[in-house]
Amino acid sequence: MPQLLLEIFSEEIPARMQQGAARDLERMVSDRLKAAGLTWEALTTYAGPRRLTLVIDGLPVATPDREEEVKGPRASAPEQALEGFLRKTGLTRDQLTERDGVLFAVLSSKGRATTDLVAETVDQVIRTFPWPKSMRWGSGTLRWVRPIKRILCLFDGKVVPFEIDGIQSDAITEGHRFLGSGELLHVSDFVDYRTQLEKNFVLLDVADRKLRILEQAKAACAARGLALVDDDGLLDEVAGLAEWPTPILGDMDPQFLALPPEVVRLSMKVHQKYFAVRDPSKDCLAPNFLVVANVEATDGGKALAAGNSRVLSARLNDARFFWEEDQKVGFDAWNAKLSGVTFHAKLGTLAERVERIAALAREIAPRVGADADEAETAARLSKADLLSGMVSEFPELQGIMGGYYARLAGHSDAIADAVRDHYKPQGPADTVPTAPVTIAVALADKLDTLVGFFAIDEKPTGSKDPFALRRAALGVIRMVLELGRPLSLRQIIADHLPRVLSDAVSEIWVELPEPRKLLAWARGHELPMWRERMLSAAKDGGRWTIHTQDGKAAAQDLLAFFADRLTVLLRDRGQRHDLVAAVFALGDDDLVRIVRRVEALAAFLATDDGANLLAGYKRASNILRAEEKKGPLPTGMVQTGLPNQPEAETILAFAVGAARTAVEAALETEDFAAAMTALARLRAPVDRFFDDVLVNSDIPAERENRLKLLGQVRDVMGQVADFGQIAG
Numbered sequence: 001m002p003q004l005l006l007e008i009f010s011e012e013i014p015a016r017m018q019q020g021a022a023r024d025l026e027r028m029v030s031d032r033l034k035a036a037g038l039t040w041e042a043l044t045t046y047a048g049p050r051r052l053t054l055v056i057d058g059l060p061v062a063t064p065d066r067e068e069e070v071k072g073p074r075a076s077a078p079e080q081a082l083e084g085f086l087r088k089t090g091l092t093r094d095q096l097t098e099r100d101g102v103l104f105a106v107l108s109s110k111g112r113a114t115t116d117l118v119a120e121t122v123d124q125v126i127r128t129f130p131w132p133k134s135m136r137w138g139s140g141t142l143r144w145v146r147p148i149k150r151i152l153c154l155f156d157g158k159v160v161p162f163e164i165d166g167i168q169s170d171a172i173t174e175g176h177r178f179l180g181s182g183e184l185l186h187v188s189d190f191v192d193y194r195t196q197l198e199k200n201f202v203l204l205d206v207a208d209r210k211l212r213i214l215e216q217a218k219a220a221c222a223a224r225g226l227a228l229v230d231d232d233g234l235l236d237e238v239a240g241l242a243e244w245p246t247p248i249l250g251d252m253d254p255q256f257l258a259l260p261p262e263v264v265r266l267s268m269k270v271h272q273k274y275f276a277v278r279d280p281s282k283d284c285l286a287p288n289f290l291v292v293a294n295v296e297a298t299d300g301g302k303a304l305a306a307g308n309s310r311v312l313s314a315r316l317n318d319a320r321f322f323w324e325e326d327q328k329v330g331f332d333a334w335n336a337k338l339s340g341v342t343f344h345a346k347l348g349t350l351a352e353r354v355e356r357i358a359a360l361a362r363e364i365a366p367r368v369g370a371d372a373d374e375a376e377t378a379a380r381l382s383k384a385d386l387l388s389g390m391v392s393e394f395p396e397l398q399g400i401m402g403g404y405y406a407r408l409a410g411h412s413d414a415i416a417d418a419v420r421d422h423y424k425p426q427g428p429a430d431t432v433p434t435a436p437v438t439i440a441v442a443l444a445d446k447l448d449t450l451v452g453f454f455a456i457d458e459k460p461t462g463s464k465d466p467f468a469l470r471r472a473a474l475g476v477i478r479m480v481l482e483l484g485r486p487l488s489l490r491q492i493i494a495d496h497l498p499r500v501l502s503d504a505v506s507e508i509w510v511e512l513p514e515p516r517k518l519l520a521w522a523r524g525h526e527l528p529m530w531r532e533r534m535l536s537a538a539k540d541g542g543r544w545t546i547h548t549q550d551g552k553a554a555a556q557d558l559l560a561f562f563a564d565r566l567t568v569l570l571r572d573r574g575q576r577h578d579l580v581a582a583v584f585a586l587g588d589d590d591l592v593r594i595v596r597r598v599e600a601l602a603a604f605l606a607t608d609d610g611a612n613l614l615a616g617y618k619r620a621s622n623i624l625r626a627e628e629k630k631g632p633l634p635t636g637m638v639q640t641g642l643p644n645q646p647e648a649e650t651i652l653a654f655a656v657g658a659a660r661t662a663v664e665a666a667l668e669t670e671d672f673a674a675a676m677t678a679l680a681r682l683r684a685p686v687d688r689f690f691d692d693v694l695v696n697s698d699i700p701a702e703r704e705n706r707l708k709l710l711g712q713v714r715d716v717m718g719q720v721a722d723f724g725q726i727a728g
Helices: 015-035 079-089 114-128 190-199 206-222 232-238 254-258 261-272 302-329 331-338 350-368 372-381 389-393 400-408 413-421 436-455 469-483 489-503 515-524 528-539 551-572 577-584 591-605 608-628 647-668 672-680 683-692 700-718
Strands: 003-010 042-047 051-057 066-074 097-099 102-109 148-155 167-170 246-251 275-279 284-293 342-344 509-511 543-545
Touching (some): 003 190, 015 042, 015 114, 066 079, 079 102, 114 148, 254 261, 261 275, 261 302, 284 302, 302 389, 302 400, 331 350, 350 489, 372 400, 372 413, 436 489, 469 551, 489 551, 551 577, 551 591, 591 608, 608 672, 608 700
Parallel strands (some): 148 167
Antiparallel strands (some): 003 051, 003 148, 042 051, 097 102, 275 284, 509 543
16 A cells, blocks of 8 residues: 655754654644544654654555434424524435434545645644744744755655645655765655665664664774763763764863762763763773764764863863862851752741751651761751752752762761762662661651642642652652661651741731731731741732641641552552552551551452452441441440350351451561451351341341441451452
8 A cells, every 4th residue: 555755854853852753743643644534554753853754654545435424303393403404414404314203414525635635734733743942934934943944745656745834845855964965865765765865874763873873882982991881861862963873982081080970971961962981990980981973084083082072171170160169168158058049939948948857857867777966967968069069060960969078078978878869769760778877868858848848738739740749759658668667657747747837838818018017916926937038028018928737637638648659659569559548548657567468468368268258348348337327336245145046146256256366466466467367267257157147137136236246347357457448
C-alpha cells in the first residue's frame, strides 16, 4: 500500500524540544487521519536539529465510503420536530424510513482522496503545533519554533500539492549544512530519503546519533587509557545538537582538578555540553574533556579541541573564583542572610525554616541512632550554601557544596556528609542515606516541608504538586523503611506543628485601617512576633493575615497522605492497596511495623485458611451490621454449656478465647506471622459454625449469645487488621 513521507525543514530546533515535537507530530497527524477514517500499518516520527520527519506505511489512497443511520423523531411527532430533523439531515420526508413508529435517515458519503486529507492535516498541524516557544518571521502569520524553510510531502511517490503561508510543498530536502554536497536532494520515498541524507552526513534517527557518539567517544578515550563518564541526560542533549556528531577528545589544565569534581563536571555539562573523562588507574577525573562537534575536521579535531579548551578554562576560572571566594565568606555570613530570603509567603524566611529543621533534627536524632548535637549543627548549616557564589551559579550543587565547605570549616565527616546528602532521596532512582546524622537531618528537612505546607492547606491536588510533597513523603517512607526502626510519625508531626503554626499564615485578611492601633491589636491576638511584618503591612494599606489553620486537621490529612504514598510504594512492590488500608485503619503510624503487618497479612490471605476465614469474617460482619440497624448489639460473656447448645457453637467459643490469647501475645512481641497463625486456627470452627448454627434463632437467649460470639470473632480479627476493608 502507499507510503506518506513528510518532512518539515527549518532552522535549528532546540535539542530539549525535539523529542517532544516528534511525539506531538505523531499524535496530531494520527488523530486527524483516524478521525477521517484512515488506517495504516506503521507510523514513525524522527526529530533532529533541523527537521521533523514522519513516515506512514500502508495508507489507503482514499477513505472508505460511509453509510450512517440516524435515528429521528417518532412518526407521530409534531410537524416542527420532523422539519428540524429534515433540515439536520438534508433529506426529504419520502427519503426517511420508518420502523416501529420511529423515523430513520440513512446518510451516505463518498470517500475522500488521501492526498486531500493529508494536505488539510499538514496545514492544521503546522498552524496549531504546540511548541513551548515559537516565533513569527518575515511578513507571514505562521508561527514555528524557528523559520520553516521547506516542506517535503510525498504520497505514493508523488508530491502532495499544497501551500502554507508562501511555502510550497515539494520532494526536496537538504543535507548537512557544512559537510553535505550543497545540492538540493530530490527524493522518491523514505528509503531514498534516508539513504541520501546519510550520504550527505545527516543521521535521521536520534538512536543512531547516540550510538555514533558513544562508540566514537569511548574509542577516543580508550586510545589514551581513559574512560568516558556516562551522562544519559547530556547524551540526549548533544544528540539533538549535531546531525553528524563527531566526538573529539581535548585536554584541559590539570590545575582545575583541584576543584571539587562535581564543579568540574557541571561546568563542562551546563555551559559547554562537554562530557567529563575519568582516569581508571587513579579513579578520579582526568585533565580531559570530550566535545561533540557537528563536523569532521581535516586536522582530526586538534584546532577544535584547542579552542574548546580555552573556552573551558575561562569557565573553570570562574568556578575557581567562586570556590575561593566562598571559603573566605563562610557559614556565619550566609546564615545571617537567610533571614532576608523568603521560603514561602505563609511559612516565613529560610532562617525560620532552618530553626525549625534544627529543632526537629535534634528530636529525631536519638530515634535514629544519631548524636543530637551533630544533627542540630548539620541542620543549622544545611541551607547556608544557598547563599554561596557557587550554588548561585550552579543551583544543582546545593547541599554538595555545603558538604565541602563544612569539611573545610573543620566540622566532622558526619556533619559534612549530612549537609551534603540531606536532600536525598530526590526521586525513586536516588539512593537513600544510611548515616544516622544524615537520616536525622534529611527526615527533618522533608517533614518540615510536609508539615508546613499541609498546615497552610497547600496540599497536592490531582496531578498538581508544585512543592514536590509526594516526592518528599516518599523519601520519608523510604528512609524509615530502610532504617528499620520504630518511628511514630503521628508524634513527630504533633510535636512539630506548633513550630510551623507560629510562623504560618492563612489566607484570611484582616482590615487594620489605623496603624496606631496595630500593635495593640497584635498583642491582643498574641502575635507579638509579627510586629515588624505588621508595621510594614500597615504602610501598604493596613491589610495583614492571621493564622487560623486547624493543626489537628492538618495532622490527620498528612497522616492520610503518608498512607496513600505508602500504598503506592507497596503496590509498586506487588502488594495490594486494600491490605495497606486494612492495617492503617488500626491507627498504627509506625511505617516499619505497618509494612511487616501488611506482608504477614498478604501471606496469610494467600492461603486457603486466610481466604476462607476472610469470607467467614465478611459473613459475620454482614449479620452484625444488619442487627446494628435494629438496635445496639448484645455485649458481655459468651455462654457455653447451655441446654441444646450446638457443639459447633461451643467449639467456636473456646477457639475464639484461645485465639484472642494467642493473638494478643503475638502482637505484644510484634510477631505478626504468629498472629496470623493464631487466626488461621479459627477457620475450621467458623466454617462449622455457619454450617451447623442458625444465628437468628427464634429463642432470644440463643440469638443474643450467638451475636456476642460473632462480635468476638470480629473483634479478635480486628486486632490484626480491619478485614472489612479487604476485597474478596
